Amino acid sequence: MDHLSLCPLVVLLLCLVILALSKIFKTVIQDQEKSTADIPPGSHGFPVVGETLQFMLSVNSGKGFYEFVRRRRIRYGSCFRTSLFGETHVFLSTTESARAVLNNESGMFTKRYIKSIAALVGDRSLLCASQHHHKILRSRFINLFSKKSTALMVRHFDELVVDALSGWEHHGTVVLLTDLLQITFKAMCKMLISLENEEELGSLQRDVGFVCEAMLAFPLNLPWTRFHKGIMARGRVMEVLEKIIRERRNETNSHNNNYREDFRQQLLAVDSDGSASSSDHSTKLTDAEIKDNILTMIIAGQDTTASALTWMVKYLGENQKVLNILIEEQTQLAKQASHKPFLELDDLTEMTYASKMVKESLRMASVVPWFPRLVLQDCEMEGYKINKGWNINIDARSIHLDPNVYSEPHKFNPSRFDEEAKANSFLAFGMGGRTCLGLNMAKAMMVVFLHRFITTYRWEVVDGDPSIEKWTLFARLKSGYPIRVSRRL
Secondary structure (H helix, E strand, O other), rough: OOOHHHHHHHHHHHHHHHHHHHHHHHHHHHHHHHHHHOOEEEEEOOOOOOOHHHHHHHHHHOOHHHHHHHHHHHHOOOOEEEEEEOEEEEEEHHHHHHHHHHHHHOOOOOEEOOOOHHHHHEEEEEEEOOOOHHHHHHHHHHHHHHHHHHHHHHHHHHHHHHHHHHHHOOOOOOEEEHHHHHHHHHHHHHHHHOOOOOHHHHHHHHEEEEEEEOOOOOOOOOOOOOHHHHHHHHHHHHHHHHHHHHHHHHHHHHHOOOOOOOOHHHHHHHHOOOOOOOOHHHOOOOOHHHHHHHHHHHHHHHHHHHHHHHHHHHHHOOOOHHHHHHHHHHHHHHHHOOOOOOHHHHHHHHHHHHHHHHHHHHHHHHHOOEEEEOOOOEEEEEEEEEEOOEEEEEHHHHHHOOOOOOOOOOEEEEEEEHHOOOOOOOOOOOOOOOOOOHHHHHHHHHHHHHHHHHHHEEEEEEOOOOOOOOOOOOOOOOOOOOOEEEEEO
């Protein structure tokens, strides 16, 4: 039989397949319409793949992946459903839902991230841990973020910032995000694992970057995929951390007291101090738990802080009145602290307007746009039925920009925080039992950089393109926000 005689047969087969698929699809839609009268409005998209393709198109656009959520919220309202990566997701954007889900007094919700994120940070990470496991991990990490640790961090971070800023006026164009990623990465590695070697830092930062870029990739682990590249990078990061842990244990066992009291040491201390009985294995962290959470905190401390700082400088540059008030406050503080080489934690309490400016920047940018949870039992939210096994997401960005919650929400106005925000309305660091452990440290890092930057330099923007970088979990500017700086007299 020649090729020409095959053509009609092929066409016929294709028609039959298309007809069969259309009938299947129609049946699925009809079944959904019959069974979804009391569940949130929205669409499950195509069978199996759902609306994953539309989500990935948003990830790959200049508007960022949140555009996928924004369009559906406009269409369906404050509560809608969709299907991503084979699972049902419900998005909620009221303060009442935020309180119920994030405080989780009912115990009906637990943390849940999409498969790609969970695979990259590790299932023993705080981000992905079950409610019970999360409490154990959190109890072990809490000391790292004590007032004493924060005070030490302020001193170290200020030193890093002063050193980094010292030559910016000679760089021509400074790509702000790039430089901030380096500063915050160095700060996190110094605090967490006492790593300061430039070559080792550079290699580790590249691999952490690959991990971050893969977080929103389709979880297809094939050699040419972004996800595979991230998984391979995670493996290399785990090898580095394994080596560091092994070396620290050897130092401890040999009674070598030349190590620093960093995050790594606090996690390892449970094996040798009296804080846990030798028979109480539940309180001892495994090496896998230690490594997953060091990686998680490096990513969170570097990426979210650098992204938030870049947005903060952008908002300042666009609001001269706010900048003038801030310069006046910070110049006065600089005079008061002129006898000290570096800032101290007590100095930050004097930065009242700067603190409000940080909150307003975090509200406007919503670097972490939503908080995901897994539904553990059937429940009702905003008048709709939510099924066990679904994913539920608190849409922080929509709450931050809701005119019923914040007056003129698109206006940059730090003075709005002269008064306390409405309950459950400021979600930059989450809320409830899973509130970000490092929130005070993150705020401290932001005001320290802010103080040094605006008292040292004036700046002009080279590229104000508002496009969002592709494939990033935390919203950041595609351009990196390039600026030219000049010294203040």
